[in-house]
Amino acid sequence: MTNPPLTLYLAAPRGFCAGVDRAIKIVEMAIEKWGAPVYVRHEIVHNKYVVDDLRAKGAVFVEELSDCPDDRPVIFSAHGVPKSVPAEASRREMVYVDATCPLVSKVHIEAERHSEGGLQIIMIGHTGHPETIGTMGQLPEGEVLLVETVEDVAKVAVRDPEQLAYVTQTTLSVDDTVDIVAALQERFPAIKGPHKEDICYATTNRQAAVKAIAEHADAIFVVGAPNSSNSRRLVEVAARAGCGYSQLVQRATDIDWDALEGVRSVGITAGASAPELLVEEVIAALQGRFDVTIEEVETAKEAVEFKVPRVLREQA
The missing domain is CATH 3.40.1010.20 (4-hydroxy-3-methylbut-2-enyl diphosphate reductase, catalytic domain)
Incomplete structure (x- = not known):
């Protein structure tokens, strides 16, 4: 038959993508340079096969910096980390390598630039996602407000509707963010957007x-x-x-x-x-x-x- x-x-x-490719290379090159084990805070990228492969080569995946010894290198995942994480690694005099995707780092820099100009940030993203946590953690608490849906836009409480900017999690659906951005612009006509689309x-x-x-x-x-x-x-x-x-x-x-x-x-x-x-x-x-x-x-x-x-x- x-x-x-x-x-x-x-x-x-x-x-x-280029960011994932770079993050995996960073772990492999770190193991080559410093020997195993090399610690990685969170999954370097979200894929079990990739994580298991790197674990077999000598990577140890942990949830927090507190799970790492002071005397071994640690790598931060491609999704980005709050500023408090490298600050703590520096305080402990650890060797660390930041594998944050450059396109995520661009969003971090953008948020900081807006904040320095006196603007409060609204982030379009998913609650609890490592990238969202990392981006919100670039600024003091309350300086970045998270919205996930058009409904969230109607409820978000801002400091000053005339002093706002928005940024976007890089991995969202292009179609989803169009509606949320439109809702933000309708409710806050003065809101500033990114110079270039945040979605990678x-x-x-x-x-x-x-x-x-x-x-x-x-x-x-x-x-x-x-x-x-x-x-x-x-x-x-x-x-x-x-x-x-x-x-x-x-x-x-x-x-x-x-x-x-x-x-x-x-x-x-x-x-x-x-x-x-x-x-x-x-x-x-x-x-x-x-x-x-x-x-x-x-x-x-x-x-x-x-x-x-x-x-x-x-x-x-």
């Missing part, structure tokens, strides 16, 4: 690619982790763009085969912290059950690279 035909639309770009190029590109394949695919799989904001947004974007079924899968073993009953076309993409090897694993699983024809749908080319910190480029 022959396998049923399946057209597989492969989104491009997908998977690792990789988030924007991956969402655009998903929209392009959603119109062709009966189902879409997003390879990524449940705690990855940008991966979860891709699932939502696919559903909103008209795809009848979209599922987040960490590995090929997560595929819901019953949902593919009668499906003739499938789209695949990956969140910015998911390695290509996991995409290949999902493709191989589909090839085991279907006669697969692969079509890559490319909506943008990416050539962004971020340098690792100088301390890791210097000879040990």
